[in-house]
Amino acid sequence: MSTLALGFLKACSIILLIPVAQGLVWLINMMIVAPIFDPLKKMQGPDGSLLQNHFRELMDPSISPDTHENWVKSFGKTFRFHGFGKHDFRLLSVDLCVMSHILNSPIYEKPWQTRTLLSNLFGRGTFTMEGTEHKTLRKLIAPAFSSQSIKAMTPIFFQKAEELRDKWESLMSSPSSADNAKLPPPSAPPCSPPSLTDVVIDVAHWFSRATFDVMGLTGFDYHFHAIQCESEEVYLAYRNMFKLADKGPGLRGLVQLYFPIIEKIFPNKATCITNESRRIIDEAGQRLIHSKKSAILAEKASAMEITEKDILSLLIKSNLSSDVLTRLSDADILAQISTFLFAGSDSTALAMSWCIHLLSLHPDVQGRLRNELGSLSSCASTSSSTVHSAQSHAEAIEGLPFLDAVVRETLRLCPPVHGTMRVATRDDNIPISSPIVLRNGTIIQAGESIPLRKGSYVHIPIEALNFSTDIWGEDARIFNPDRWFSLPHTARAPSHPGIRNLMTFSFGPHACPGWKFSILETKIFIATLIPHFLFEPAADIQKFNAILTRPYVYDQFEFGTRLPVKIGRVDL
Known part of the structure; x- marks a missing residue:
């Protein structure tokens, strides 16, 4: 072989060895060197083998409540757990002081992996923006979720709630077309002996269709007509994407995050x-x-009053009124609508579904709520009444104390988002309000702080905080709407306007901007349906975590999201 050829091969070998050497250095640093100096190494927490993680224990709703409770008893309110192996220390806390610091500090952001996955589906929406960009966006969308704007949307809430009620009435009149004809029989016995009609409806499916219709009209004045027929092209496109989101990224999806060229080539x-x-x-x-x-623009030019009240119109109006340098592109505006549609339709549909499920399991609570709603049942149909009538009816519904307690208790026990993540963008010291005992026995007292290094992940355990006995009392895992009439002191300090220490909508700069919208929509649907229908359980329902916490029938996970409920008519 010539000297030139040998030199070429040698050069190629060196070129190939460089990335291999860099990768080896990175791997040694990540798995051996960095953990030695990680301050989280000193904290107590569950141990594991070299590549063991604790994701299932923390994120599977079938075991996470027990996991959280047992770990808090063993390690205190703030501790560490393993992410992708023994080297990957992550912070978890049910100390509200810790959570408040992290959720309000600009130091902590959603991990880039999470933001990339979401932006691949929905574009650059509120879920994916951080820093100044996110702050500017929140300012732009604020008018769309003001109390006045939401009030203007109430006729649509009533219209679709009544349309769903009528659809369920028609299913009861024609049992062969109801969901029990389409659902396989449960392998597990029902939670209570059947005493109603044989009509069973999958409330998760129907609420999902209804809230899609609501968001279509309130979001961008678009008719999906999903309650009547699931055939509209844009509706099906969104549904297909949301189904993919529910499945999670999988191994290939995770690899593509780091090597996006795979998606283009294969x-x-x-x-x-x-x-x-x-x-x-x-x-x-x-x-x-x-x-x-x-x-x-035409209405502005003619000095006419802009009458459109959908979120897209309000967002465009706000965008056109802002500084040119901070305006969103059309693609970014569309991304906000896609984000609102996912978060605003499916999360609210789940809140409604879990509410009906809990009421079916607690007939006494269902009866009390129906009695409270009795004073409203004689009101005229608001879908065909004036806007003023709909708004007055909505105000009356908002003023019902037991309905409010039932909805809040549902959101506490069944938060649509089980938990989320943040990553530290620089070194930080986190204040604590509950003592921490380190592995060597050293005690960090309340009022002091714990160090966290740049790049560390923090798990935000929404479910664990909503189930915390230190906050809600010993019956924290029990459905008890009456707790909202005499909350313990620990649950009264406000973490978010109007919903106290309920973590369901998070708090801080990244709190859900549409929480008022979601709560009012849920109340109107429940207030419309409960006076007309009796609900009983039809199967053993469990939870699974797929971006949102969804229901499934025990031993029938392969059929996906379902929440079948037995329904009967109320004698009016």
Whole structure:
């Protein structure tokens, strides 16, 4: 072999060895060197083998409540657990002082992996922006979720609630078309002996269709007609994407985060579905944005009052009124709508579904609520009444104390989001309000702080905080709406306006902007349905975690999200 050829091979070998050496150095630093100097190494927490993680214990709703309770008893309110192996120390705390610091501090952001996964589905929405960009966006969308704007949307809430009620009435009149004809028989015995009609409906499915309709109209004045028929093209595109989101990224998806070229070179079925769905949504969205922007500009030019109240119109109006340098692009505006549609429809649908489920398990509570709603049952149908009538009816519903307690207790026990993550963008010291005993016996007293290094992950345990006996009392895991009439002192300190220490909507700069929207919509649907229907359990329902916490029938996980409930008519 010539000297030139040997030199070429040697150069190639060196070029190839460089990334291998860099990777080896990175691996040694990550798994051996860095953990030695990680301050979380000194904290107590569950131990594991070299590559063991604690994700299932923390994130599987079937075991996470016991996990949280046992770990808090063993290690205190603030401790560490293992992420991707023994080297990956992560922080978890049910100390509200710790959580308040992390959720209000600009130091902590959603991990880039989470933001990338979400932006691949929905674009650059409120879930994916951080820092100044996020602050500017929140300011732009604020008018769309003001009390006045939500009040203007109440006729749509009533319209769709009544449409769903009528649809369920028709299913009861034609049992062969109800969901019990489409659902396989449960392998587990029902929670209570059947005493109602044989009509069973999957409330999770129907509420999902109804809230999609609501968000279509209130979000961007678009008719999905999902309650009547699931065939509209844009609706199906969104549904296909949301189904993919529920399945999680899988191993391939995680690898693609670090090597996105894989998706372009070897697209799989999920990639094709996502791309086609995004194409349909983007084309429809661009038409809507162009139409509404033109209408708003024309009304401004003619000095006419802008009458459209949907979120897209309000967002465009706010965007056009802002500084040119801070305006959103049309693509970013569309991303907000996609984000609101996912968060606002499915999360609210789950809140309604879990509420009906809990009421079916507690007939005494269901009866008390029906009695309270009796004073409203004689009101005229608000879908065909004036806007003022709908708004007055909504105010009356908001003023019902037991309905409020039932909805809040449902949101506490069944938060649509089980937990979330933050990552420290620089070194920090976190204040604590409960003592921490380190592994060597050293005690960090309340009022002091614990160090956290840059790059450390923090788990935000929404469910654990909602189930904390230190906050809610010894019956924290029991459905008890009456607790809201005499909350313990520990549950009264406000963490978010109007909902006290309920972590369901989070708090701080990244708190859910649509929490008022979701609560009012839920109340109106429940207030519309409870006076007309009796609910009893039809199967043993369990929870699973897939971005949102969803229901499934025990031993029938392969059929996906379902919450079948037995229904009967109330004699009016």
